[in-house]
Amino acid sequence: MNTRNRELLFLLPAMVVTSVGFAIVWTRQMERLDPASLAPGAVFLGLFGLVHVLRRLVVPHADPYLLPITALLSSLGILMIYRIDQQLARQQALWLVVGLVFFALVLVVFRRYRRLADYKYLIGLGGIALLVLTMVAGREVNGARLWIRLGPVGFQPPEFAKLFLVVFFAAYLDDVRELLTVSTRRFLGIALPPLRYLAPLLTLWGLGLLLMIFLKDLGTSLLFFCALLALLYVATGRLLYVVVGLSLFAGGAVVLYHLFPHVQLRVDIWLDPWQDPLGRGYQVVQSLFAFAAGGLFGRGLGGGYLLSASGNTIIPALETDFIFSAIGEELGLVGGVAVILLYLIFVQRGLRIAVRARDDFTRLLATGLTAVFGLQTFLILGGVTKLIPLTGITLPFVSYGGSSIVANFGLLALLLLASDGAAEEREEA
Amino acid sequence: MQRQVRYLFWLFVLLFAALIGQLTYLQVWAAPALRTHANNTRAIEQEMRVERGLVVSSDGVLLAGNRHEGAYYFRDYPEASLVSPWLGYSSLRYGRAGVERAYNLELAGESDLQTVRNFLDLIMDRPRRGADLILTLDAGLQRAAVQALGDRRGAVVALDPKTGAILALTSSPRYDPNQLDQDWSKLVADENRPLVDRALTGRYPPGSVFKLVVAAAALQEGTVQPDTRFDDEGSWLVGGFKVRNYGDHAFGEHDFRAAMAQSVNTTFAKVGTELGAATLARYASAFGMGEELPWRLGGGTGSFPDPDGMDTAHVAQASFGQGEVLVTPLEMALITAAIANGGRIMAPYLVAEVRDYRQTILERTEPQVWLAPISADAAATLRDLMVGVVEHGTGTAAAVPGVSVAGKTGTAEVGEGDPHAWFVGFAPANDPQIVVAVVIENAGTGGTVAAPVARAVLEAALR
Numbered sequence: 001m002n003t004r005n006r007e008l009l010f011l012l013p014a015m016v017v018t019s020v021g022f023a024i025v026w027t028r029q030m031e032r033l034d035p036a037s038l039a040p041g042a043v044f045l046g047l048f049g050l051v052h053v054l055r056r057l058v059v060p061h062a063d064p065y066l067l068p069i070t071a072l073l074s075s076l077g078i079l080m081i082y083r084i085d086q087q088l089a090r091q092q093a094l095w096l097v098v099g100l101v102f103f104a105l106v107l108v109v110f111r112r113y114r115r116l117a118d119y120k121y122l123i124g125l126g127g128i129a130l131l132v133l134t135m136v137a138g139r140e141v142n143g144a145r146l147w148i149r150l151g152p153v154g155f156q157p158p159e160f161a162k163l164f165l166v167v168f169f170a171a172y173l174d175d176v177r178e179l180l181t182v183s184t185r186r187f188l189g190i191a192l193p194p195l196r197y198l199a200p201l202l203t204l205w206g207l208g209l210l211l212m213i214f215l216k217d218l219g220t221s222l223l224f225f226c227a228l229l230a231l232l233y234v235a236t237g238r239l240l241y242v243v244v245g246l247s248l249f250a251g252g253a254v255v256l257y258h259l260f261p262h263v264q265l266r267v268d269i270w271l272d273p274w275q276d277p278l279g280r281g282y283q284v285v286q287s288l289f290a291f292a293a294g295g296l297f298g299r300g301l302g303g304g305y306l307l308s309a310s311g312n313t314i315i316p317a318l319e320t321d322f323i324f325s326a327i328g329e330e331l332g333l334v335g336g337v338a339v340i341l342l343y344l345i346f347v348q349r350g351l352r353i354a355v356r357a358r359d360d361f362t363r364l365l366a367t368g369l370t371a372v373f374g375l376q377t378f379l380i381l382g383g384v385t386k387l388i389p390l391t392g393i394t395l396p397f398v399s400y401g402g403s404s405i406v407a408n409f410g411l412l413a414l415l416l417l418a419s420d421g422a423a424e425e426r427e428e429a
Numbered sequence: 430m431q432r433q434v435r436y437l438f439w440l441f442v443l444l445f446a447a448l449i450g451q452l453t454y455l456q457v458w459a460a461p462a463l464r465t466h467a468n469n470t471r472a473i474e475q476e477m478r479v480e481r482g483l484v485v486s487s488d489g490v491l492l493a494g495n496r497h498e499g500a501y502y503f504r505d506y507p508e509a510s511l512v513s514p515w516l517g518y519s520s521l522r523y524g525r526a527g528v529e530r531a532y533n534l535e536l537a538g539e540s541d542l543q544t545v546r547n548f549l550d551l552i553m554d555r556p557r558r559g560a561d562l563i564l565t566l567d568a569g570l571q572r573a574a575v576q577a578l579g580d581r582r583g584a585v586v587a588l589d590p591k592t593g594a595i596l597a598l599t600s601s602p603r604y605d606p607n608q609l610d611q612d613w614s615k616l617v618a619d620e621n622r623p624l625v626d627r628a629l630t631g632r633y634p635p636g637s638v639f640k641l642v643v644a645a646a647a648l649q650e651g652t653v654q655p656d657t658r659f660d661d662e663g664s665w666l667v668g669g670f671k672v673r674n675y676g677d678h679a680f681g682e683h684d685f686r687a688a689m690a691q692s693v694n695t696t697f698a699k700v701g702t703e704l705g706a707a708t709l710a711r712y713a714s715a716f717g718m719g720e721e722l723p724w725r726l727g728g729g730t731g732s733f734p735d736p737d738g739m740d741t742a743h744v745a746q747a748s749f750g751q752g753e754v755l756v757t758p759l760e761m762a763l764i765t766a767a768i769a770n771g772g773r774i775m776a777p778y779l780v781a782e783v784r785d786y787r788q789t790i791l792e793r794t795e796p797q798v799w800l801a802p803i804s805a806d807a808a809a810t811l812r813d814l815m816v817g818v819v820e821h822g823t824g825t826a827a828a829v830p831g832v833s834v835a836g837k838t839g840t841a842e843v844g845e846g847d848p849h850a851w852f853v854g855f856a857p858a859n860d861p862q863i864v865v866a867v868v869i870e871n872a873g874t875g876g877t878v879a880a881p882v883a884r885a886v887l888e889a890a891l892r
Contacts, residue, residue, distance in 0.1 A: 234433040277468040285468060291455040292463030293471055305474050333456040337449055344445045351438045355431050367434055378444045387451040 003423075004056050007064035011052060014068050015045045018075035021301055025083050028302035040082075043093075044075050051100050058107045059420035063353060066419070069346050070397055070412055074099075074405070076339070077398035080326050083302055084319050088400055095402040099409035106413035113417040117361050120171035127164030130157035135214055156403035158220045159394075162227075162372055163410055169228055170364035173235040177360070180236050216262060219383075219391030223376055225249060230371040234354075235364055270389035286315045287322055287384050290329040291336075298332025305329070319400040321392050324384050339398075340381065347374040350415055357422040366418045369411050473521055477501040482536040482559030484516065484528065487781065490568035492516060493529070504529070506606045511571050513603035514626045515726075515779075520609050527626065528562070528779065531725040535560045535783050535791075542783070542791040560791055563782040565594035573889035575599050577882040582621060583850075583869035584628035584758040587886055590766035590855060590864045592796035593775030597865075597886060598759075600627035629728035632755040633868055636841030637675075637692045637823075637875070638851045639750030641764060644689060644814065646712040647700045648807040655686045655810060665695040670742030672698040672749075675840060675874070689814040690822030692838060694749045701748025706736035709747060715802035716764045716774070718756055723776040723799050731756040751842060762866035765853040767800070768815065769835070769861035772808040774800040816858045824852065826880035829887050833858040836883065838875030846871040852879035856887045863890040 019041025026040075048071045055067065074096055082089035110116060116123065134157045173180075229245040256263045265280065273281030273288075290306075293299060306326055308314055315322045328336045350370030357363035376396055383390035394404040396411075455463070463469065480502050484493035492512050495502040504519045506512050517527020525533055534540040538547060538559040550557050574585040574597040587597035602623040604616050616624050625631065647653035663679030665672045674680070674694045680687070688696035701709060713733035714720065722729040734743065734753045746752030756764075759777065767774045776799040783792040803811075815835035818824040824836040836854025843849060850872045855861040865886045867879040 230437055234430060234437060237430065237433050274468075288455060288459075288463055289466070289469050289471055291452070292460040292469075295456055295460055305471055328452065328456065333453060336452050336456070340445055340448055340452070344441065347441045347445075348438060351434050351441075354434045360430065363430055363434070367437065371437065374441050374444075378441075378448065381448050382444075382451070385448065385451045385455060387447060 003062070003064040004060060007055075007067055008052060010065060010068035011048055011071055014072040014075065015041060015048070017072060018044050018079065021076070021079045022082070024301045025079065040078075040093075044071070047097065047100060051103065054104050054107065055416065058111060059416050061423035062416040062420040063349050063423075065349050066346065066412060066416060069342050069349075070409075073339070073342060073397040076327070077323065077395075077400070079301070080323055080330075080398070081319050081400050083330070084306055084313060084326065088319055091402075092400050092405070095405045098402065099405045102406050103409040103413045106410050107417065110414070110417060113365075113414065113421065114359070114361060116167055117171035117174060120168050120175075123164050124168030124172070127161045127168060130161040130164065133157055156401070158217060159403040159407035160410070162220070162223065163369075163407060163414070165224065166227065166231075166368035166372055167365065167414075169231050170361060170368045173231060173364055174361040177235040216260075217392070218263065218266065219376075219379055219393030222379060222391055223372060223393065226375050227368060227371045230375075231364060231368045234367050235360075266389045266391070270386060273386070283316050283322070284384075284386055284390060287325040288386060290315060290325040291385065294329040294332045294336075296333050298328070298330050298335055301330050303330060317392070320394055321380060321390075321399065322384050323395055323399045324381055327398075343374070343377045343396075346370075347377075350374075353415065353419040353422055357418065359421075362418045362421050366415060366422075369415050369418075373408070373411060470521070473524070474501075476533075476537045476539075477503075477521060479538050480556065480558045481519065482538070482786075483561040484512075484536075484564065485561060486564050486566050486568035486571070488568050492564070492566075492568070504606070508568070509605045509607055510575055510603060511568060511599075513606055514600055514624060515598050515628065516606070518606040518609045523609065523613055526624070528726065531727075532562055532780065532783075535562065540783075540791075543785060546785050546787075546789075558786045561784045561786070562780050563784060564779055565589075565592075565596065565781045566598060566779060567596050567890075570886065570889050571597045571599065573597075574882075574886050577885035578867075578869070581869050581872060582627075583867070583872070584631055585865065585867050585882065585886060586628050586758045586762040587863055587865045587890065588762055588766060588777060590769035590861050591775065593766070593777045593799070594781065594796070595777055595779045596863060596890065598628050598779070600625075600629075600631070627868075628758045629726060630730055631757055631868070632730055632732075633758070633849055633851075633870075634841040634843065635750040635754060635756045635761060636839035636849065636851055637694075637697075637749055638761055638837050638839035638853050639754055639756070640689065640692065640697050640748070641768065641811065641815075641837050641853070642712055642716055642718075643697055643701050643704070643709065643748050644685075645716070645768065645803050645807060645811055646704055646708055648810050649712075649803045650704065650708065652703055653685050653700055655684065655814060657685045659683055659685065659688060659693070659696040659699065661693055661695050663695075665698055665745075667698060667702060667745045668741035668743075670745060672745055686814055686817055689837075690817040690820075692749075692818075692823050697748045698745040702741055702744050706734075706739040706744045706747075709733065709744065710736040712802060713754075715800060716760075716767060717800050717802075718760055718764075720800075722759075724778055726779060728757055728759050731760045750839060758866050758868050761851070761853050761868075762864050763799075765837075765855060765866060766864045767802055768808050768811050769855040769864050770808075771805040772801055772803040773798050774802070812858055815854065819854065823874075823876040824854065824880050826876055827852060827854055827884045827887070829856060829884055829891065832856050832887070832891055834884075834887060835861075836880070838880060840874045840876075843871065847873055850878035851875045852883040854883055854887070856891060863887060865890075 022040040078089055078092050081092050232241045269281050269284055273284040277285045306313055315325055318326055347370055350366055354363045354366035373396055376393055379391055380393050380395050382388040394401050396408045478500055481495055486492055491507055494505045496505040515527050517529040519525045519529040536559045538557050543560060547557050578585050578601050582601055584600045588595050602621050604623040660682050661680040663674055663677050672695050680693050710733050718731040718733055720729055732755050743752050747754050763774050776797050778794045781794055782790055784790050812835050815837055816833055819827050819834045819836045823838040827834055827836045834854055834856040835858040839851030841849040850869045852875050853866045855864040865883045867882045869878050872878045
């Protein structure tokens with residue numbers, strides 16, 4: 001079976017899960033059986049069917065598993081959001097359509113994605129510009145300045161900035177990686193790469209981080225930091241960068257902890273949310289209660305205690321940052337592990353593209369995109385399960401949020417292009 | 430480069446394995462502790478999804494039902510004035526009180542007795558339901574008691590002396606349990622404390638109704654007979670303390686029978702001081718004062734002073750129910766029940782049966798003896814003295830035409846305001862069907878204020 005048909009085949013279970021899930025929630029809420037309950041599943045089937053056809057035409061050799069996983073995750077997301085708030089789910093469905101259109105645009109416009117490397121500085125500056133724009137024009141929501149308004153639509157530039165910066169770093173490291181691996185001088189017995197090649201990297205890195213600190217968005221800062229560290233390691237093959245990077249990080253973390261009360265708060269809550277379970281620790285404590293309530297098999301779709309009598313969610317930001325707590329409560333450990341494994345498969349497929357790539361830019365691009373995706377998943381899932389301090393970022397494809405959905409479909413499109421590029425050369429060879 | 434990408438993949442495997450480990454810890458290992466954590470209100474939320482058991486009076490009146498809203502069942506009390514405050518409340522926000530709390534496991538369907546039924550419901554895919562409570566309380570009698578007490582601060586307890594079954598139980602001021610969440614802050618701030626169940630936990634000086642305990646002790650110990658002679662000059666100086674009769678009335682020469690009927694303080698002070706503090710304390714305890722009641726609803730919080738610290742003046746005061754002697758209305762009803770029931774106090778109970786929704790009886794309360802403070806002879810003698818109180822003594826206002834009523838009035842002096850009015854009694858005297866205890870705060874004399882309330886309850890019960 002060729003990869004195209006394999007993708008079509010794997011889209012089917014995603015559609016079945018979506019249709020059955022919606023039918024269950026619908027039936028529970030309406031308290032009656034209704035053929036209309038199957039409609040959302042049919043709509044998804046249509047949408048992803050269309051995208052699949054486009055992908056057959058544009059990137060016929062691309063990885064066949066990424067799109068079905070995305071379909072499953074995003075429909076699970078809409079399903080959970082629908083379960084929480086039907087109005088939000090309608091908006092999210094709209095954003096999904098926008099995301100798929102964006103996906104199609106990126107596929108078609110950047111079909112020759114290697115040419116992106118030629119515009120790396122422009123793209124890098126574009127990413128920084130997005131962050132500056134947010135700092136200047138952004139509105140603070142929940143203590144973090146992430147939003148700017150474009151007419152009626154709220155827009156989160158950092159979600160897109162991460163794509164720009166990954167493309168820039170992939171292209172830049174592709175150029176200079178040879179030079180970075182050659183040491184010209186030694187300091188304290190450690191071989192150092194030429195500073196002039198490292199300088200632009202560090203500058204942008206520092207600038208990006210600084211901006212994120214000003215935007216008070218810990219999650220995205222951490223994400224940038226770790227993703228670029230991973231890229232640097234892959235590009236140079238030198239663990240030294242990782243060691244230096246991690247020490248920098250540890251030092252920075254200590255400084256941040258003492259400088260910023262909101263950082264301190266996050267860490268304190270992580271260390272002991274039970275100190276103030278009704279106040280500062282409330283969100284994390286309620287998330288833990290939700291997981292405990294779910295147990296092994298969960299309370300079933302629509303059976304969880306997600307909404308209070310007044311209709312507010314028990315856990316604040318349930319539909320965005322804490323969507324996984326809702327999944328854990330209603331689908332249990334079994335469902336939660338399944339979701340984690342879906343993300344791991346996505347990461348595996350993404351890195352597989354990097355391994356099989358014939359040129360270094362494609363390799364670095366696939367690595368960077370996958371690292372951003374995987375780390376974002378780990379940071380938010382670790383945060384809501386109290387494995388690590390909570391940083392407010394979205395769970396890719398599942399959380400409510402237009403910018404997040406659209407940006408991640410952009411990421412998927414670039415990844416599929418890289419995959420097709422890698423496979424195409426193989427077939428030609 | 431490929432090698433580094435592979436390492437990166439294994440790093441992700443490690444990170445995601447840690448996530449799965451943490452998730453397993455939360456959802457399996459730590460889950461039981463988290464589910465029962467003090468800050469976890471999900472337990473109440475879970476119980477609110479279960480159709481809570483009904484509470485029904487002995488004459489079949491629904492006292493607590495359910496209102497279905499969304500996924501939850503909310504409590505509905507169709508007869509709010511009859512059930513407040515003893516039945517309590519069941520609120521998502523403020524928890525539970527009264528019978529709702531004491532019998533929560535049964536009402537929520539979680540008692541051990543329901544394990545089999547719940548399992549059957551689970552495998553048959555039927556929703557779990559709580560068990561119903563069938564009370565001993567008679568709604569008709571309860572209505573009469575509530576109306577007789579009215580809005581006056583106080584309490585009325587009526588019970589069957591032969592079984593210990595509570596027939597009526599009310600306390601005023603009341604609150605509306607249907608409006609609890611809205612009224613909460615107001616109820617907590619109210620200085621009349623409507624949330625407190627005065628009938629079970631209100632601690633009052635008993636005044637002259639405590640003379641029943643003194644008389645019982647004296648008759649049992651043989652220090653006094655009904656025709657023992659006493660002399661009264663209106664007051665009696667003992668240990669530097671001047672005992673006065675109510676209204677400074679001088680009764681002259683009289684027997685113990687008359688001392689009971691007219692509630693002569695000087696005579697009881699003499700009888701009490703002769704018995705001594707230790708004997709009085711022993712009898713108070715034998716009648717159940719300050720003893721933990723053999724049921725789940727609490728109460729039994731009365732007290733008699735420590736006899737070692739009492740001088741003669743203090744003993745004299747205690748002999749007519751003043752001087753730091755405190756009883757609850759229920760305790761006073763149980764003391765009276767001993768006299769009505771041949772010297773034996775039956776264990777009080779309010780819940781006659783616990784039934785599951787299929788009407789299978791899960792638990793039935795069998796009457797049992799709790800305490801036996803005095804002999805049947807002493808009880809019979811005392812009963813005759815109490816009949817005199819209602820026939821020609823201070824309690825004539827409690828008389829019911831055609832029925833022989835036994836009783837005792839009390840007028841308990843308090844620090845501020847009018848005295849508390851007491852009446853305890855039972856009827857018919859020769860075959861007691863009902864014991865009643867009435868207290869009304871700061872309302873005047875027992876004979877004029879409390880006795881008519883008792884009569885209304887007795888009439889309603891014997892009609």
